[in-house]
Each structure stands twice: as structure tokens, then as C-alpha cells.
Amino acid sequence: MTDFRLRHLPLDTMREHVIIIHERAVHDGNLGLRPLDRARVFGADRETGKQREITGVLNICSDDLLEADEIGLSKEAFHDLGLPEGAAVGASLAVAPRSVDLVRAKLRGKRLRREDFDAILADVAARRYSRVELSMFVLGCALQKIDLAELTDYTLAMIATGQQLRFADPIVADKHCIGGVPGNRTTMIIVPILAELGLKIPKTSSRAITSPSGTGDTMAVLADVALSPERLYRVVDEVGGCIAWGGALELAPADDILITVERPMEIDTEAQMVASILAKKKTAGATHVLIDIPVGPSTKVRTLELAEHVGGLFRAVAERIGLRLEIVTTHALGPIGYGIGPRLEALDVLSVLRCEQGAPADLREKALMLSGRLLEITGVEPPSRGYAAARRVLDSGAALARFDRIVAAQGRRELPPEAPVRRQIAAEQSGRIQQIDCWEISRIAKRAGAPANVSAGVKLHKNVGDNVTRGEPIFEIHADNDSQLQNALEYCDSVRHLIHFE
Structure with missing residues (x-):
């Protein structure tokens, strides 16, 4: 001493x-x-x-x-x-926290109780766990079965580690996609549509965990997302909604710490995903939540049967913690939009909001569909009328104007320049694209530097359903330097079945 x-x-x-x-x-x-x-x-x-x-x-x-x-x-x-x-x-x-013994017990298959999760997550939030111990806990939840009661206790304990936002409005909307589909930035279109129609939607989003960009990373290209609770309340009061990074708000902070080991391990377990998403929704003050579960051969959820299982877990836990929840299962054979990476995805969002010719139709349609469902479950629009209402707001330019107000309220940022190093990748055969591997195209974008380098990533010239001719550019890798470009190219060359043709 x-x-x-x-x-x-x-x-x-x-x-x-x-x-x-x-x-x-x-x-x-x-x-x-x-x-x-x-x-x-x-x-x-x-x-x-x-x-x-x-x-x-x-x-x-x-x-x-x-x-x-x-x-x-x-x-x-x-x-x-x-x-x-x-x-x-x-x-x-120093001696290890006593709760580490509970983590070891979980690794051996023991069922944990609410007080056990409280002890573990309190120590996690207080930064008493090392990276090794955090990894032990994540793997324990991944490798050992967690039943519904245990998952509910885990979620409630995660909620209890931080503060909770509270709004006077009886209905507070939120939306979340479980991920696995690159370029899927519907949130940044949905929030201004719903806010323009009078709904409160204080959207808190994460940074990327296993992807080349999260909603928080993409919004950060255009505006400040590290809002304090006080600033968030002011923004939502002023413009009806926000798109903020949840990590700056200390909402379920134990989850943000666990993410720091999930990211390098590229692990997003079923239990961790349900607890993390619902804890963040509850602590953000939401009352009505829509969960998008993409299903496809290269997404996180590969089959409709698994989607039903995961959706059932979300519904059951949400009911127990007092959230009104709607599950939407969407079909995904490849990325949504053209851009993969923060800046490129932000450009797609702006193109849709501006109703530009050539804007990604899949991103526009999915955002409108999800907006419509949220408008219906919150009672703003009657059944089957939500989509039309959302489309009117988007096509009139009102959603763009509302988004501009949100950006201004959060703190506008200048769009970063295009990545200086780029390389086009040509189609190796002619045909109609049937599928693009979401996992592998994401890894190419990550090896190019995304999301750490906000201009890096992949820009698609062709997407699922498009016809291509052999030798025609199919996508373009964007990087900040030659070394990262080479890293992405080498990985691209190693992938056997990145693009499937009919």
C-alpha cells in the first residue's frame, strides 16, 4: 500500500x-x-x-x-x-466482486434470480468488471438456457441500473429493428413522419455492435447525438422527436458496457438482445413500441419459425414490464438502400426525405410501412390508414422540414466529404441478383473502416432484383486510405458466395 x-x-x-x-x-x-x-x-x-x-x-x-x-x-x-x-x-x-461467482454459476448452467442479476449488473455499471469477466457473463447468457422468468428478471435488473426518462404525454412511440440488415436506416425517416403527425417519439439508438453503422452512427454524421437528458427533453418539447445516442443518457448503462465486449466478439445473443432492446425502450419513456424482425438467409434471424420464437419472447417480456408492443416480421434478401456505412447511409436517408428521383425505393417503402403501423397501434390513424397518412407527410415535404428542425435542435453538423479512396467491384457473371449476403457485405464495409471512419463503407450500384451484365460495376468500396481499401479487397476476394444470381 x-x-x-x-x-x-x-x-x-x-x-x-x-x-x-x-x-x-x-x-x-x-x-x-x-x-x-x-x-x-x-x-x-x-x-x-x-x-x-x-x-x-x-x-x-x-x-x-x-x-x-x-x-x-x-x-x-x-x-x-x-x-x-x-x-x-x-x-x-483488490478482490473480485462477489457477483463474479454468480457469473461462474451461470456458465455452469445455474438459473439466476432477480437479485443475482441486480448484483451482477450493479457491479458492471460501476465498472468493477474486467473485460474477461464481462465476456464470461455475455457467454454465460449465450451458452446457457435462459427461461422467460429469468429473462424478465434480467431485463428489469438492466432497467434498474440507470435513470428513466418520463414524458407527460399518455402515448410515447418508439421503434427498433433487431438488426442484421445493412443500410436499414428507416428510423431517421419514421421519426420526422410521426413527429409531424403529433406523436412524441424520443428515439434513442445505439452505436453499431456487429454492423458497419448503427442509427446513432448515421445520425451523428448530420447532428449531435450525445444529448444529456435535459437537452433531450428540450429537443422533444420543441420538435416532437429526436434521434439520440442512448449511451450518453445513462439509460440502462450496464447494457452499454456489455456492448463493448459484444462488439469485438461479434456476438448479439437472443437473451441479450431482448433484454437490451426492451430495457432501452422502457427507460426512454416509451409506451408503444414497434419491433422490426428482419428474416432472411443471411440476417440474424434466418427462419420464420425463429422469428416467431424471438417475437414471442419480446411480447412476453414487454407485457411483464408494461410496454405495448407490436412485432413486424420483414423479409430481407440483402441490404436496404444503396449505402452501407454512416455517411453513405445518411445520404440514402436524405434522398428519401427529399423525394429525389432515384432515391432507394426499398428504404422509402419500408419506412412508410413501419410508420403506418406505428400510427395505427397508437390510434393516430385507424386501421389500414396509417400508410397513406405517412406517405402524404413524406411526399408533401413536411417530413423533410421536420427532420431539418430535429437536426437543428440537436446541433447540425456539416456532412463529411466522400471517402478519398474508392474501388469498384464488377459482376463476375450476368443475371438477376437473387440475394446479397448481409453478413459478408457488412464485413467488407467494416474492413474498409466503417463505422469508425464515417465516410468508409460500401456503396451498392445494384441490389436484389436488379439485372446485371458481367463486368458491370455492382458495388464500390469506400475507404480513408489505401491500407484499409486493401484490407477490404482482400476480404472481398475471400468470400465465396457474396452475391447469388438467379
């Missing part, structure tokens, strides 16, 4: 507490600490005298990053400790 001087190291460790000390401190202080041990850093607040502490994963440096009497904390750890740089702090070995 040696005294150190606190150093703030501006390292973004994706919500994990990382602690760094010099190797000389380990040797000279005989702390008994090794790399990747769980360490505890503690100190007294000079103003209040209150003892403050955090735990984190220990890393050791051997260069001049730190002096032997300094201890460095990553950005998140420094913020959570709440002591000034240079403060005197101590360090010691």
Missing part, C-alpha cells in the same frame, strides 16, 4: 478502468501486483475528507510514461475516482 501521485492518462479504454504503474514501483514497493491483476486505487478528497476509490485492471509500463512514484488512470477511471491530478493515492490488490 505505497503512496503514489495521481496521473491522468488520456486513454479511452471503452469504459474499462485501467490502472498503470511503472515496473520499478512493483519491484521497489513489493506490492505483490502483476499485469492484469485487479487493483484498487484510493485516496481522500481534500475538500470533504471523504475516502474515494476505484478498482481496475493493472497494466505495467517500462518506459518514461510514468515515474516510479506515479500511478496513471485511464480517462474513465480518473473521472470516476474524482480526485485531482497530483493527489496522494494508495494502491493495493
Whole structure:
């Protein structure tokens, strides 16, 4: 328990507490600490005298990053400790949270109760779990059966880890797609349509988990999405809706931390998906929610039977947590729209809202269909009249005007330039496109740099149902540099059945 001087190291460790000390401190202080041990850093607040502490994963440096009497904390750890740089702090070995034993039990097949999930997710939200322990929990939920009661308890525990938005309106609409279809940015069209027709729709969206862009990534190209609760309330009061990043709102924060390990593992489990989506809808203040479940040979849900099963889980848990839910099963043989990646998808959205000639018809029609269903389940329009009402708002230009007001209220951003490095990929045969593999085309876009590089991704020249001639450009890879382009091209060459022809 040696005294150190606190150093703030501006390292973004994706919500994990990382602690760094010099190797000389380990040797000279005989702390008994090794790399990747769980360490505890503690100190007294000079103003209040209150003892403050955090735990984190220990890393050791051997260069001049730190002096032997300094201890460095990553950005998140420094913020959570709440002591000034240079403060005197101590360090010691820390024990794992008791809830980790519950995670091990889940991995062995034990059924967890509400209080177990409360304990696990409270420790997750407090950043007491290492990446390894987070991965253990995600895999435990993926590999072991979770029954309906257990899934409900998991969802309620996730809701309880953060704050909840509350609106005075008796009806608050929301919509979510479970994902798996690249380019499927219907939300950014639905929100202004519904807001224009008088519905409150405070849409909170995630960043990409396994995709080249989430709604939060795409909207962030055009506007600020990191809204505080206070700003979100002001935006919704002013323009009727918003498209914000849920991670900035501390709504079900344990879920946002779990996503940081789901993303690199490319895992989005059934239980995690249901709990995550419904917890975010409930904490965002929604009363009426539409869930879009795309079904196709390369989507997350491959069969109608599985869609019925997943839809049944959504309905059952939603009923138990007090949400009115509508499930829509949609058919997906390939991407929606032409763009895959934040900037390219934003261009598709703007093209539909502007009713431009050549705008992606599949994106327009799906957005109108889903808007119509939401208008009907909320009672704004009678049965079978929602689609027509949504189309009138879109075709009149009112949806575009409302979207522009939403962008302005959230904080407008200048559209980034087109990616500087691009390469067209030609069709290897002639014929009519029957299917484009959603998973593989997404991976190409990710290897090109999306969503981290917002202009990167894939732009389709042809989509499902189009006729092509051998040698004709079928899609184009966009990247920020030659290295990322080459990475995407190499992966593209390795894919055997990316595009299927009739």
C-alpha cells in the first residue's frame, strides 16, 4: 500500500478502468501486483475528507510514461475516482466482486434470480468488471438456457441500473429493428413522419455492435447525438422527436458496457438482445413500441419459425414490464438502400426525405410501412390508414422540414466529404441478383473502416432484383486510405458466395 501521485492518462479504454504503474514501483514497493491483476486505487478528497476509490485492471509500463512514484488512470477511471491530478493515492490488490461467482454459476448452467442479476449488473455499471469477466457473463447468457422468468428478471435488473426518462404525454412511440440488415436506416425517416403527425417519439439508438453503422452512427454524421437528458427533453418539447445516442443518457448503462465486449466478439445473443432492446425502450419513456424482425438467409434471424420464437419472447417480456408492443416480421434478401456505412447511409436517408428521383425505393417503402403501423397501434390513424397518412407527410415535404428542425435542435453538423479512396467491384457473371449476403457485405464495409471512419463503407450500384451484365460495376468500396481499401479487397476476394444470381 505505497503512496503514489495521481496521473491522468488520456486513454479511452471503452469504459474499462485501467490502472498503470511503472515496473520499478512493483519491484521497489513489493506490492505483490502483476499485469492484469485487479487493483484498487484510493485516496481522500481534500475538500470533504471523504475516502474515494476505484478498482481496475493493472497494466505495467517500462518506459518514461510514468515515474516510479506515479500511478496513471485511464480517462474513465480518473473521472470516476474524482480526485485531482497530483493527489496522494494508495494502491493495493483488490478482490473480485462477489457477483463474479454468480457469473461462474451461470456458465455452469445455474438459473439466476432477480437479485443475482441486480448484483451482477450493479457491479458492471460501476465498472468493477474486467473485460474477461464481462465476456464470461455475455457467454454465460449465450451458452446457457435462459427461461422467460429469468429473462424478465434480467431485463428489469438492466432497467434498474440507470435513470428513466418520463414524458407527460399518455402515448410515447418508439421503434427498433433487431438488426442484421445493412443500410436499414428507416428510423431517421419514421421519426420526422410521426413527429409531424403529433406523436412524441424520443428515439434513442445505439452505436453499431456487429454492423458497419448503427442509427446513432448515421445520425451523428448530420447532428449531435450525445444529448444529456435535459437537452433531450428540450429537443422533444420543441420538435416532437429526436434521434439520440442512448449511451450518453445513462439509460440502462450496464447494457452499454456489455456492448463493448459484444462488439469485438461479434456476438448479439437472443437473451441479450431482448433484454437490451426492451430495457432501452422502457427507460426512454416509451409506451408503444414497434419491433422490426428482419428474416432472411443471411440476417440474424434466418427462419420464420425463429422469428416467431424471438417475437414471442419480446411480447412476453414487454407485457411483464408494461410496454405495448407490436412485432413486424420483414423479409430481407440483402441490404436496404444503396449505402452501407454512416455517411453513405445518411445520404440514402436524405434522398428519401427529399423525394429525389432515384432515391432507394426499398428504404422509402419500408419506412412508410413501419410508420403506418406505428400510427395505427397508437390510434393516430385507424386501421389500414396509417400508410397513406405517412406517405402524404413524406411526399408533401413536411417530413423533410421536420427532420431539418430535429437536426437543428440537436446541433447540425456539416456532412463529411466522400471517402478519398474508392474501388469498384464488377459482376463476375450476368443475371438477376437473387440475394446479397448481409453478413459478408457488412464485413467488407467494416474492413474498409466503417463505422469508425464515417465516410468508409460500401456503396451498392445494384441490389436484389436488379439485372446485371458481367463486368458491370455492382458495388464500390469506400475507404480513408489505401491500407484499409486493401484490407477490404482482400476480404472481398475471400468470400465465396457474396452475391447469388438467379
